[in-house]
Amino acid sequence: MSTLQFLADGFGIAFQWHNLLFAFVGVIIGTAVGVLPGIGPMSGVALLIPVTATITSGMPTDAAAASSIILLAGVYYGAMYGGSTTSILLNTPGESSSVVTTLDGYQMARQGRAGAALAISAIGSFVAGIISLIGLVLLAEPLSNIAIKFGPAEYFSLMLLGLAAVSGLAGNSMTKALMMTVFGLMLGTIGIDAVSGIARFTYNQPILFSGLEFLTIAVGLFALGEVFKTVLERDHEDGAIAKINRILPTKQDMKDSAVPIVRGSLLGFFIGVLPGAGATLASFFSYMTEKKFSKNPESFGKGNIAGVAGPESANNAASGGAMIPLLTLGIPGSGTTAILMGALIMYNIQPGPLLFDEHPEVAWGLIASMFIGNLMLLVLNMPLVRVFAKIIQTPKKYLLPIIVAISFFGVYAVQYTTFDLYLLLGCGVAGYLLSKNDFPVAPLVLALVLGPMIENNMRRALTISNGEFSIFFTNPLSLVFIIAAAAWLLIPLLLKLKGRTVVVEDEG
Amino acid sequence: MSKTFDRYSSIVFLLVGLLFVIESQKISDSAYGSTVGPKIFPMWLGVILILLSLRLLYETFKYKTKTASESKLQYKKFIIILTSAVLYAFLLEKVGYVISTFLFLLIAFQTMERGRLLPSVIIAAVFSLSIYYLFAEFLGGSLPGFPVL
Numbered sequence: 001m002s003t004l005q006f007l008a009d010g011f012g013i014a015f016q017w018h019n020l021l022f023a024f025v026g027v028i029i030g031t032a033v034g035v036l037p038g039i040g041p042m043s044g045v046a047l048l049i050p051v052t053a054t055i056t057s058g059m060p061t062d063a064a065a066a067s068s069i070i071l072l073a074g075v076y077y078g079a080m081y082g083g084s085t086t087s088i089l090l091n092t093p094g095e096s097s098s099v100v101t102t103l104d105g106y107q108m109a110r111q112g113r114a115g116a117a118l119a120i121s122a123i124g125s126f127v128a129g130i131i132s133l134i135g136l137v138l139l140a141e142p143l144s145n146i147a148i149k150f151g152p153a154e155y156f157s158l159m160l161l162g163l164a165a166v167s168g169l170a171g172n173s174m175t176k177a178l179m180m181t182v183f184g185l186m187l188g189t190i191g192i193d194a195v196s197g198i199a200r201f202t203y204n205q206p207i208l209f210s211g212l213e214f215l216t217i218a219v220g221l222f223a224l225g226e227v228f229k230t231v232l233e234r235d236h237e238d239g240a241i242a243k244i245n246r247i248l249p250t251k252q253d254m255k256d257s258a259v260p261i262v263r264g265s266l267l268g269f270f271i272g273v274l275p276g277a278g279a280t281l282a283s284f285f286s287y288m289t290e291k292k293f294s295k296n297p298e299s300f301g302k303g304n305i306a307g308v309a310g311p312e313s314a315n316n317a318a319s320g321g322a323m324i325p326l327l328t329l330g331i332p333g334s335g336t337t338a339i340l341m342g343a344l345i346m347y348n349i350q351p352g353p354l355l356f357d358e359h360p361e362v363a364w365g366l367i368a369s370m371f372i373g374n375l376m377l378l379v380l381n382m383p384l385v386r387v388f389a390k391i392i393q394t395p396k397k398y399l400l401p402i403i404v405a406i407s408f409f410g411v412y413a414v415q416y417t418t419f420d421l422y423l424l425l426g427c428g429v430a431g432y433l434l435s436k437n438d439f440p441v442a443p444l445v446l447a448l449v450l451g452p453m454i455e456n457n458m459r460r461a462l463t464i465s466n467g468e469f470s471i472f473f474t475n476p477l478s479l480v481f482i483i484a485a486a487a488w489l490l491i492p493l494l495l496k497l498k499g500r501t502v503v504v505e506d507e508g
Numbered sequence: 509m510s511k512t513f514d515r516y517s518s519i520v521f522l523l524v525g526l527l528f529v530i531e532s533q534k535i536s537d538s539a540y541g542s543t544v545g546p547k548i549f550p551m552w553l554g555v556i557l558i559l560l561s562l563r564l565l566y567e568t569f570k571y572k573t574k575t576a577s578e579s580k581l582q583y584k585k586f587i588i589i590l591t592s593a594v595l596y597a598f599l600l601e602k603v604g605y606v607i608s609t610f611l612f613l614l615i616a617f618q619t620m621e622r623g624r625l626l627p628s629v630i631i632a633a634v635f636s637l638s639i640y641y642l643f644a645e646f647l648g649g650s651l652p653g654f655p656v657l
Contacts (some may be wrong), residue, residue: 057648183524195546397621408597
């Protein structure tokens with residue numbers, strides 16, 4: 001069957017009424033998550049996994065997995081749309097990926113062009129979403145055909161590359177990022193070893209036999225960590241929200257932003273495909289590029305619409321691009337995609353080259369639903385932007401305790417143990433302390449998800465080679481991955497030594 | 509960034525690494541079907557973590573302390589909310605979902621901002637009851653119900 005045929009089947013799945021509903025709910029919640037400062041896409045997705053798991057519990061596994069991943073991915077790219085709203089209206093970015101949008105977006109709002117800025121970022125996000133999806137459709141088959149030939153040695157090195165890339169770009173101190181990665185890998189070894197069936201680090205506690213639940217740790221580190229932070233360090237309350245007068249952009253606005261949107265989309269897509277680099281870096285680079293290409297660079301920072309259109313397209317394209325390594329290689333390149341991967345694994349569906357053969361309805365259903373979801377977001381965001389702007393005013397006093405209650409509900413509904421609730425709270429406190437002190441938590445979650453796979457592939461590779469570690473270096477592809485991994489770690493280090501500032505990918 | 513935190517955490521992680529190295533030696537090395545037993549991976553992770561912790565410890569002696577411009581942290585609120593969350597976890601299976609959630613939300617709302625009891629009561633009640641009935645009754649999930657009196 002050709003790619004188009006698969007895509008058509010995917011649309012068949014995405015157009016089932018309950019999947020339309022799931023995509024719709026996903027993008028709405030995603031937009032809300034994006035608008036609310038404090039909850040990022042990562043905690044938003046993590047919080048919703050248990051909820052979707054329960055709603056889909058009556059369906060057959062594959063259909064359930066397709067439906068929930070449709071909703072969760074909707075939250076992910078929906079958040080990219082929503083993130084710009086607060087940047088433009090309040091000068092406070094809802095997500096780290098919308099930080100650069102504040103530079104020109106807020107200036108536009110002050111000049112009374114808030115509506116145009118919001119509309120352009122919605123249109124840009126839409127175009128970018130579609131461009132990155134086309135890229136995903138085109139690359140999915142060839143990439144998974146290559147990946148299917150990978151042996152355990154290649155996989156091991158490729159995952160090492162993924163971890164190295166995320167650690168190299170996360171946070172200001174690479175030592176700390178690497179420590180978090182290794183610690184995540186260690187947490188992943190707790191429980192019964194999948195190869196030999198031997199219990200490790202369980203100390204005869206039956207509750208530990210199945211290992212620490214990744215969901216509990218992710219929700220604790222991100223969602224609760226963020227709640228505790230806000231409780232402790234009361235953010236100074238926000239200023240006045242800029243008024244939205246006219247929503248439709250003028251012809252001149254459209255003309256000015258057409259090229260930046262396309263440029264931002266392409267740039268964002270390729271940055272998103274790279275492991276470790278994600279939406280934040282993409283938006284940052286796009287802003288720099290637009291400034292470089294602009295005829296009057298001095299107008300940037302004073303409300304130039306290209307400074308909104310480019311970065312907003314780029315961050316959305318990056319979130320689409322980030323799905324490629326996740327779906328085709330089975331290797332998440334960022335914290336949020338790691339959580340999406342954890343969700344798929346919960347349904348016993350292993351992302352990777354076999355995904356497109358074994359579970360085409362999940363893979364293609366998701367891709368098709370992303371087309372629909374992006375369209376929904378465009379339609380929703382233009383007229384409803386005023387409604388979403390209202391969400392910013394949700395009082396924190398109600399929001400924060402409810403996030404705690406939702407986390408409790410989610411974790412308990414999946415795990416049925418009080419132990420996980422205590423673990424959740426512990427991770428919340430740890431998450432606050434760690435991220436406050438510059439220990440990035442995204443690599444920890446990524447390592448926790450990848451850990452068991454890394455170990456299995458390492459052991460399988462070593463079994464093939466009779467325990468010779470040289471297999472990782474003699475195998476040409478594996479060697480390339482290892483060199484790339486080393487480069488990801490060394491190049492930022494060298495740049496820092498030279499006194500250059502390195503952009504870090506910050507995910508919330 | 510706090511130097512003391514970095515220093516203590518590097519020591520904690522150092523100990524964790526050591527624990528992994530020592531404890532992994534106790535994992536039996538029955539490696540049937542595989543030349544590499546289940547203890548190799550955790551042991552090496554432990555070694556790497558020890559090295560990284562030492563590196564961080566070394567770094568803490570190098571960099572200058574930044575002047576701490578800490579805004580006052582609201583410890584009291586945080587401790588009340590954390591304690592009530594722990595109690596919430598403790599009581600969830602004992603008094604059931606609806607009652608424990610209602611109590612937790614009420615306390616947390618009032619801790620965040622004192623006063624206006626009525627809206628807090630209403631929101632807490634609506635949240636806990638609707639989650640319970642939607643999930644346990646409508647979707648057929650399982651949550652601890654009401655205590656048997």
